[in-house]
Amino acid sequence: MHATWQKYGIILVWMALFMGCSTKPDAQKPDIGDAVEIQLAKGQSESILGFYLGGYVQNGDSLSSVLIQSGANWYLKRPLNPTETPELQALYDAAGADQMLNWEEFEPMVRSAYYTVRNAPRSLDSLRQTYGEWGGPDWFVYETAGQMTAFRRRLSICRADLLRSLEQLTSLKDPIIYEKGAAIFGEHLDAGKVVETTVMIKRSDTYWDYFAYGADGRLVGSIAKREDPLLVPTQCIGCHYGNRAFEPERSFPKDAKPGPTGERAVYVPDAWKNADLAKTLNEHAKRSDHILGLYATLYLSDVLMRSKSAEASDRELNLIAKLVIE
Numbered sequence: 001m002h003a004t005w006q007k008y009g010i011i012l013v014w015m016a017l018f019m020g021c022s023t024k025p026d027a028q029k030p031d032i033g034d035a036v037e038i039q040l041a042k043g044q045s046e047s048i049l050g051f052y053l054g055g056y057v058q059n060g061d062s063l064s065s066v067l068i069q070s071g072a073n074w075y076l077k078r079p080l081n082p083t084e085t086p087e088l089q090a091l092y093d094a095a096g097a098d099q100m101l102n103w104e105e106f107e108p109m110v111r112s113a114y115y116t117v118r119n120a121p122r123s124l125d126s127l128r129q130t131y132g133e134w135g136g137p138d139w140f141v142y143e144t145a146g147q148m149t150a151f152r153r154r155l156s157i158c159r160a161d162l163l164r165s166l167e168q169l170t171s172l173k174d175p176i177i178y179e180k181g182a183a184i185f186g187e188h189l190d191a192g193k194v195v196e197t198t199v200m201i202k203r204s205d206t207y208w209d210y211f212a213y214g215a216d217g218r219l220v221g222s223i224a225k226r227e228d229p230l231l232v233p234t235q236c237i238g239c240h241y242g243n244r245a246f247e248p249e250r251s252f253p254k255d256a257k258p259g260p261t262g263e264r265a266v267y268v269p270d271a272w273k274n275a276d277l278a279k280t281l282n283e284h285a286k287r288s289d290h291i292l293g294l295y296a297t298l299y300l301s302d303v304l305m306r307s308k309s310a311e312a313s314d315r316e317l318n319l320i321a322k323l324v325i326e
């Protein structure tokens with residue numbers, strides 16, 4: 001009896017081998033269950049998907065609770081609690097019968113859900129309650145005319161955030177990474193009046209959020225651009241996640257040529273146009289944290305200048321000593 005079963009067992013093993021049966025899952029084929037494939041074509045990458053889908057999951061959940069990666073392919077999982085995450089369910093449903101999310105299906109869904117899932121501050125007043133009056137003395141501020149908009153922009157970053165991120169560097173070659181909660185404001189000026197405000201706020205998952213406000217201080221879905229408005233956030237990502245260099249940052253500290261909407265310039269004192277620092281940091285081209293402005297370059301140039309007239313703080317002096325800026 002026993003021997004007979006052993007014989008059957010051996011025959012079954014042989015059959016399994018010949019017929020290609022295997023209990024091991026095929027390594028090429030992920031167990032995606034009823035997940036749908038994401039095929040954005042347009043610049044699909046881990047950081048782009050992390051930005052969009054990380055935006056849906058931020059209550060301590062990780063990206064892998066919604067996204068599966070297999071080789072170069074990405075899949076969106078079927079939401080476990082559709083009533084709790086209606087926006088995620090709507091995105092999943094947008095894949096349709098072919099179970100494939102393409103850009104035309106993905107873009108309107110992520111855009112219309114964005115401010116809700118990110119719980120965007122509804123007005124500049126609510127941002128002021130969190131950040132205080134940006135542009136004031138606690139902020140590092142400079143103006144520029146560049147390629148993001150035809151308006152002149154006034155950029156403000158909290159000095160404490162900037163200093164803290166620079167204190168993490170061990171050399172000027174290190175990437176400059178900002179902490180969670182850091183905010184950078186870009187106010188669009190028309191004859192000195194603020195007509196639009198854009199802000200980037202660092203999330204807990206290392207990505208930044210992009211928000212825009214109109215002249216009345218209310219949240220808006222787009223900002224003005226010469227031909228078509230720029231849609232938040234899907235058209236903000238293009239430049240901020242790409243590697244194209246823009247003027248006047250690209251030529252800084254040399255002057256940039258004017259563009260179709262006029263002068264392109266970084267309006268700062270000459271002492272902040274430190275060619276050595278600009279070259280070593282290479283801040284705009286490196287854009288270590290998807291940041292395109294020249295905050296570290298200009299701020300460190302300013303600290304260096306103030307250190308010579310005994311106007312820099314001890315922390316600032318320690319910083320330039322450690323980074324050997326002289």
Ligand code: HEC
Nearest residue numbers: 146147148184186198199200210230236239246291292293
């Ligand atoms: C045409 C390319 C381009 C697009 C599109 C774009 N930006 Fe920018 N952005 C820049 C450049 C260049 C800078 C740095 C210089 C400046 O602020 O003008 C910048 C800077 C910023 C800053 C300050 C932080 C930083 O990186 O220096 C914020 C905030 C910002 N952009 C928000 C947005 C938002 C919101 C959108 C979408 C509505 C957007 N951007 C779309 C090019 C772009």
